[in-house]
Amino acid sequence: MTHDPHPWATTLPSLLDEVWRRLARGVHDRRAAARHPTLATISQSGAPQARTVVLRAADRSGACLRIYTDLHSAKVAELQARRQAALHIWDRGAHLQMRFSASVTILTGAEVANLWAQLPQGARLSYGGAPEPGQPLSDALAYQKSPDPAAFAVLHLDLQEMDILHLGSQHRRARFARANGWAGMWCAP
Amino acid sequence: MTHDPHPWATTLPSLLDEVWRRLARGVHDRRAAARHPTLATISQSGAPQARTVVLRAADRSGACLRIYTDLHSAKVAELQARRQAALHIWDRGAHLQMRFSASVTILTGAEVANLWAQLPQGARLSYGGAPEPGQPLSDALAYQKSPDPAAFAVLHLDLQEMDILHLGSQHRRARFARANGWAGMWCAP
Numbered sequence: 001m002t003h004d005p006h007p008w009a010t011t012l013p014s015l016l017d018e019v020w021r022r023l024a025r026g027v028h029d030r031r032a033a034a035r036h037p038t039l040a041t042i043s044q045s046g047a048p049q050a051r052t053v054v055l056r057a058a059d060r061s062g063a064c065l066r067i068y069t070d071l072h073s074a075k076v077a078e079l080q081a082r083r084q085a086a087l088h089i090w091d092r093g094a095h096l097q098m099r100f101s102a103s104v105t106i107l108t109g110a111e112v113a114n115l116w117a118q119l120p121q122g123a124r125l126s127y128g129g130a131p132e133p134g135q136p137l138s139d140a141l142a143y144q145k146s147p148d149p150a151a152f153a154v155l156h157l158d159l160q161e162m163d164i165l166h167l168g169s170q171h172r173r174a175r176f177a178r179a180n181g182w183a184g185m186w187c188a189p
Numbered sequence: 190m191t192h193d194p195h196p197w198a199t200t201l202p203s204l205l206d207e208v209w210r211r212l213a214r215g216v217h218d219r220r221a222a223a224r225h226p227t228l229a230t231i232s233q234s235g236a237p238q239a240r241t242v243v244l245r246a247a248d249r250s251g252a253c254l255r256i257y258t259d260l261h262s263a264k265v266a267e268l269q270a271r272r273q274a275a276l277h278i279w280d281r282g283a284h285l286q287m288r289f290s291a292s293v294t295i296l297t298g299a300e301v302a303n304l305w306a307q308l309p310q311g312a313r314l315s316y317g318g319a320p321e322p323g324q325p326l327s328d329a330l331a332y333q334k335s336p337d338p339a340a341f342a343v344l345h346l347d348l349q350e351m352d353i354l355h356l357g358s359q360h361r362r363a364r365f366a367r368a369n370g371w372a373g374m375w376c377a378p
Binding site for chain 1: 225227229230231235237238239241271273274275277279281286288290318319320322323324326327328329331332359363374375376377378
């Protein structure tokens with residue numbers, strides 16, 4: 001690629017600002033790249049797993065993100081065993097790759113009742129039903145969805161590190177870490 | 190989403206055909222979703238890692254895929270320690286998520302000299318230079334790229350399983366495994 005960098009990519013603070021702007025946009029804009037990150041976990045047999053998720057909240061002050069899922073999905077069992085996760089966003093329009101490492105807390109029941117109450121009826125169909133996600137079926141549609149607040153889980157991601165890559169005529173890559181107050185440093189792309 | 194399924198999503202063989210069609214398109218079409226999968230590995234500290242890669246080859250007869258990388262990138266060190274990887278593609282236009290588990294072989298040197306010879310000069314800049322990828326820099330552009338065939342590595346992915354999800358008015362999810370000849374079975378989404 002031979003295009004110039006976006007102005008926000010030229011300093012560490014403006015690059016970090018742009019990451020949080022794009023995360024915030026992902027929460028509210030179905031067309032934004034950050035709407036659909038890829039969440040990577042480690043399976044119980046020790047293999048990496050990756051799947052698309054929907055970004056539901058982004059809080060810069062606490063450096064945390066939120067994702068909703070079915071409590072009976074494989075990713076919840078994986079995170080119960082190993083709470084470390086990676087989140088990945090490739091924003092093609094911005095030539096920007098955002099990689100996050102995070103420690104995940106699984107919230108359920110009364111802790112998330114207020115979020116459940118805010119979900120439209122149609123959205124609730126993603127949580128609950130039988131058989132559980134991943135179970136074999138005799139036919140493609142031999143399953144039923146029925147909204148169940150007891151199957152609603154919120155993945156709360158406390159971000160630990162970010163690895164941000166901007167592709168331009170010269171690539172720029174930076175790492176930011178919670179441990180040093182998100183000050184950031186450049187590194188070789 | 191309330192749209193009808195694509196016709197290819199309604200049977201296991203046609204769904205598998207479509208996956209391979211989209212992989213083949215990814216190799217040759219820069220605009221295809223399968224051009225830029227996300228590769229997940231496990232770091233040496235045991236945390237999942239995910240990053241965008243470029244799909245370079247897709248061979249249905251052997252059920253293998255290929256990706257190029259810098260031999261000195263973190264993903265190579267991670268795969269040398271644990272060869273298990275996951276590859277993820279979210280094809281938004283097709284409402285199709287493709288998840289692959291794979292065992293990875295790292296090819297270098299004489300094994301890949303013919304592939305290196307076919308790379309345009311500009312593309313070779315992605316392999317080689319100093320400092321190595323991920324090393325800290327005093328400034329964003331304090332690095333040099335210089336094509337180095339000794340830094341060119343090919344990740345050869347032998348696919349083991351696929352988990353395919355088509356989103357429609359009713360979602361359809363199927364798993365296919367090398368172990369049973371890729372016959373496939375439906376499972377709950």
